[in-house]
Amino acid sequence: MSKVVIFGNSGSGKSTLAKELAFKNHLAHLDLDTVAWKPIMPPERLAxxxxxxxxxxxxxxxxxxxxxxxxxxxxxxVTQQADEVIFLNLSVSACIDNAKKRQWEPHKYASKEAQDANLEMLINWISQYTVRTDTFSKVAHEKLFREFQVKKTMYMSNVQGT
Known part of the structure; x- marks a missing residue:
């Protein structure tokens, strides 16, 4: 049975790819957004x-x-238990384009309107990916990818193979 970890910037296509792989391979799917945040506004990380x-x-x-x-x-x-990691290393501009086209995510937002109200904040967040040094940053993702020792794949676009 496969155990796959997918990571990358917000808007890189992680959820879309994860859903496709889960469906195609009959795998359970966990979006870490659902276990990372307290259910309050403004958002605050769980311990x-x-x-x-x-x-x-x-x-x-x-x-x-x-x-x-x-x-x-x-x-x-979880990477030590994974068989494979996939790093969606798209450009910031591609991630912003994806975020603008994002369909409603009902497990994150009460409505499409509530999701769209967050778009400006999300675009600002995405644009900081290459300059941040926190756990959400490109630097942190590159380190995770570099240190994984089993099967690993990096995509530079949402078209697999590129």
């Missing part, structure tokens, strides 16, 4: 210990899975 408990529960429940997100600190908790 890593709290997120890791949810992740461990998921891992114990499923023998085959795809886990996706932009949280290098949470991804480090």
């Amino acid at each position: 890593i210990l709290e997120s890791s408990k949810s992740i461990n529960d998921f891992l114990l429940t499923h023998s085959g899975w795809v886990i996706e997100g932009c949280y290098a600190d949470l991804l480090e908790l």
